[in-house]
Amino acid sequence: MQQIINGIGNLPGILKQLGCKRLFLVVDSSYPFLNIKDAIEALPGRQAMFSDFTPNPLYEQVCKGIELFKASECDSILAVGGGSAMDVAKCIKLAVLAEEGNAAIIPPLVSQRLPIDGASIPFIAIPTTAGTGSESTHNAVMYYEGAKQTVTNDGILPDCALLEPSVLKTLPLYQKKCTMMDALCQGIESWWSVNSTEESREYSRKAVELVMANWRKYIFDNDSDAAAQIMLAANYGGRAINLAQTTAAHAMSYKITSLYKLPHGHAVAVCLPEIWDWMLTHPADCSDPRGRAWLDGIFAQISHAMGAPGVKGAIAIFREMMSAMEMQNPAAGSDRADELEILSSSVNPVRLKNNPLAIDKEAAQALYSIIVKA
Numbered sequence: 001m002q003q004i005i006n007g008i009g010n011l012p013g014i015l016k017q018l019g020c021k022r023l024f025l026v027v028d029s030s031y032p033f034l035n036i037k038d039a040i041e042a043l044p045g046r047q048a049m050f051s052d053f054t055p056n057p058l059y060e061q062v063c064k065g066i067e068l069f070k071a072s073e074c075d076s077i078l079a080v081g082g083g084s085a086m087d088v089a090k091c092i093k094l095a096v097l098a099e100e101g102n103a104a105i106i107p108p109l110v111s112q113r114l115p116i117d118g119a120s121i122p123f124i125a126i127p128t129t130a131g132t133g134s135e136s137t138h139n140a141v142m143y144y145e146g147a148k149q150t151v152t153n154d155g156i157l158p159d160c161a162l163l164e165p166s167v168l169k170t171l172p173l174y175q176k177k178c179t180m181m182d183a184l185c186q187g188i189e190s191w192w193s194v195n196s197t198e199e200s201r202e203y204s205r206k207a208v209e210l211v212m213a214n215w216r217k218y219i220f221d222n223d224s225d226a227a228a229q230i231m232l233a234a235n236y237g238g239r240a241i242n243l244a245q246t247t248a249a250h251a252m253s254y255k256i257t258s259l260y261k262l263p264h265g266h267a268v269a270v271c272l273p274e275i276w277d278w279m280l281t282h283p284a285d286c287s288d289p290r291g292r293a294w295l296d297g298i299f300a301q302i303s304h305a306m307g308a309p310g311v312k313g314a315i316a317i318f319r320e321m322m323s324a325m326e327m328q329n330p331a332a333g334s335d336r337a338d339e340l341e342i343l344s345s346s347v348n349p350v351r352l353k354n355n356p357l358a359i360d361k362e363a364a365q366a367l368y369s370i371i372v373k374a
C-alpha cells in the first residue's frame, strides 16, 4: 500500500524507512529553480541525476535514463517534477527490473503487466505540478515512434508520494491552469468511467469538490492554502484514475496535443465539455452495464459537486472556467478537413472503452469539428 505524506521535512525519514542509500534522481528542467532543491541535495548518501528529457517524454530519452541508472549503482529512485518526470522514472524502473529490459516499455509488451519485483527498487515521487496525480498511479505515459504509449504495471506505483505544495510557487501561471484542468478532468472522467467503483468515486468526488472550491484563489490570487488544496485534489484525481482510468476526453486529447502543441491538461479540457454535452444528447447509446439511469445519476452527482443545479449548468460552469482563464480551443491550420480526419483516426480505442457511451469514428469527427475552430 502506498504511503502519502505531506511536507519535504519528512523526506529523510521516509528514505531511511525504505532503506534508500544511493538515490537516483529523475528531475525536469524546473529542478534548479525549485525551493526544495537544497533540501534534496543535503540528503545523506551518494546521488546520481537524470534530467535529459522533454515534457511528453520520448522512448529514446527514457533509454538514456535507463543506461544512466544501470551505470550509477543506485538502489532507489526519487522523481521530482511534473507528470513527465514521474513517468520517466516509472519507465526506468520497469525496464531495469523486467527480464525483457527496454522492450518492456514499448509495443507489443507495453500492454502486458510483466511480473517484476517492484519492492527491490524503492521509489519516491514528489510532484511539482498539481495535475496528473502520477505520483499515485501505476501508469506512465511515453511516446514511441510518434505514438503515445501507456505503460502499466503495479510495480511502478511509487512506494511513497510526498506532497509539498510550496513547490507550486514557481509553476508558471499557464502551467498552473493546464495542470489544474487535468486534475478536474481526471476527477470527472474517473467518476463517469465504466470502471468506477465506490472507492474510486469517492476519490473523484473529493478531486472535483476541491478544485471547484479553490480554483479561483489558486489561479488568480496565488493563495498558498488554495495551492495545497489543489495539490490534494490532483492526488485524489490520480488515485481515482488508478482504479477507474480516464475516458473519451483523455483519449481524444492526445492528437490535439501533438497536432496543435497544446499542453496535456489544456487539450483534455477543450474536449471534455463537448463530449459531456454530446453524451447528454445521445441517451440511447449507454455502454455502461449499470445502465442509462445509473449514468444520469452519476452526471447529477458530478454536477452537484461542481455546484450546479443540473448537468447543463455544470457544463456551462466548466466552459466559464475555461473562459475566465482565457484557455481557448485550438484553431485549424491550412487544411481543416485533413486535420479532422487525422484527429478522428487517432483515437485510442482502449480509453474509449472506458467511456460510458460508445463513440465511433463518425461521432469523434463530429466532436472534433466542434472542438477545433475553423
Ligand SMILES: NC(=O)c1ccc[n+]([C@@H]2O[C@H](COP(=O)([O-])OP(=O)(O)OC[C@H]3O[C@@H](n4cnc5c(N)ncnc54)[C@H](O)[C@@H]3O)[C@@H](O)[C@H]2O)c1
Pocket: 028, 029, 030, 031, 034, 054, 055, 056, 057, 081, 082, 083, 084, 085, 087, 128, 129, 131, 132, 133, 134, 137, 138, 139, 140, 141, 167, 168, 169, 170, 171, 172, 175, 179, 182, 264, 265
Ligand atoms: N502517469 C499518469 O498517471 C499520468 C496521468 C496524467 C498525465 N500524465 C502525463 O504527464 C505529462 C504531463 O505532466 P504535467 O502536466 O505535470 O507537465 P510536465 O511534467 O510535462 O511539465 C510541464 C512543464 O512544467 C515545468 N514544471 C514542472 N513543475 C514546475 C514547477 N514547480 N515550477 C516551474 N516549472 C515547473 C516542467 O519543467 C515542464 O517544462 C504528460 O505526458 C501526460 O500524458 C501521466
